[in-house]
Amino acid sequence: MPVAEGIMEWDGYATWYRVTGDINSALAPLVVLHGGPGCTHDYVDSIADIAQSGRAVIHYDQIGNGKSTHLPEVGAGFWTVDLFLRELDQLLGFLKISDSYHVLGQSWGGMLAAEHAVRRPAGLKSLIIANSPASMQLWLAAANGLRAELPADVQKTLTSHEEAGTTDSAEYEAATRVFYDRHVCRVPWPDYVARTFAAIEDDPTVYHTMNGPTEFHVVGTLKGWSIVDRLDQVSVPTQLISGRYDEATPAAVQPYADRIPDVSWKIFENSSHMPHVEEREPYMELVAAFLAEND
Numbered sequence: 001m002p003v004a005e006g007i008m009e010w011d012g013y014a015t016w017y018r019v020t021g022d023i024n025s026a027l028a029p030l031v032v033l034h035g036g037p038g039c040t041h042d043y044v045d046s047i048a049d050i051a052q053s054g055r056a057v058i059h060y061d062q063i064g065n066g067k068s069t070h071l072p073e074v075g076a077g078f079w080t081v082d083l084f085l086r087e088l089d090q091l092l093g094f095l096k097i098s099d100s101y102h103v104l105g106q107s108w109g110g111m112l113a114a115e116h117a118v119r120r121p122a123g124l125k126s127l128i129i130a131n132s133p134a135s136m137q138l139w140l141a142a143a144n145g146l147r148a149e150l151p152a153d154v155q156k157t158l159t160s161h162e163e164a165g166t167t168d169s170a171e172y173e174a175a176t177r178v179f180y181d182r183h184v185c186r187v188p189w190p191d192y193v194a195r196t197f198a199a200i201e202d203d204p205t206v207y208h209t210m211n212g213p214t215e216f217h218v219v220g221t222l223k224g225w226s227i228v229d230r231l232d233q234v235s236v237p238t239q240l241i242s243g244r245y246d247e248a249t250p251a252a253v254q255p256y257a258d259r260i261p262d263v264s265w266k267i268f269e270n271s272s273h274m275p276h277v278e279e280r281e282p283y284m285e286l287v288a289a290f291l292a293e294n295d
């Protein structure tokens with residue numbers, strides 16, 4: 001399997017990307033958008049398995065983390081949805097795939113993919129929105145509901161450190177892991193998943209600015225985001241994916257199912273936020289079949 005990495009330079013920034021498989025294959029390539037915002041491609045590396053079906057799979061580190069340009073010194077106003085949409089458009093053009101491609105976005109990446117799709121790009125053939133809320137209000141409501149199911153002492157630890165502003169403490173991190181082991185990844189974290197969390201710890205600029213210190217304590221600039229009222233603009237076949245124990249609860253995902261015209265939804269019963277890790281083989285079977293149906 002050919003694998004080619006590279007750097008795209010645009011507007012003075014650098015975006016790292018990797019192509020797994022033959023980008024000139026007759027099958028339209030799949031572009032994978034990671035979450036966060038401010039994560040890295042590492043934790044969605046398993047989706048490169050799709051290349052075994054003869055389709056090129058493109059991963060990239062969105063600007064701000066990983067092997068792409070880091071900008072810890074810029075202000076919060078720099079990190080906008082439009083910035084990441086421009087980066088994606090630049091990459092599609094740079095790789096010469098703008099006229100025919102599929103997109104799979106996971107979590108924030110699904111939110112970004114939906115933002116891309118509602119603009120009706122001519123070359124988009126299909127859309128996969130995985131583990132993504134349709135609004136941050138729904139995401140927060142889901143998070144608060146899941147928090148309320150945690151052991152009382154864990155809840156107390158989380159709230160006290162959030163109120164004290166000590167979310168960088170080891171105690172808060174340990175309590176956070178209780179939530180993450182239930183609703184982010186329910187299997188022992190593979191190295192490629194751990195690499196993304198280490199990258200966020202090394203440079204939390206984007207994640208903390210747009211999201212907040214944790215998945216469930218959202219105080220960043222993305223807090224008011226919603227795409228619910230624009231979903232009728234999605235004009236391509238869409239596959240929704242989530243996990244039964246996902247922090248992206250069914251309620252948080254539901255508007256995508258209600259409002260996207262051509263849509264289907266798979267909930268992986270033994271997964272939380274990372275079915276591409278937790279139920280890797282059936283996940284890849286679903287994605288490969290959906291893409292083949294929509295080439």
Ligand SMILES: N=C(O)[C@@H]1CCCN1
Nearest residue numbers: 035036037107108211
């Ligand atoms: N893991 C993610 O991308 C989530 C989605 C919304 C905020 N962070």
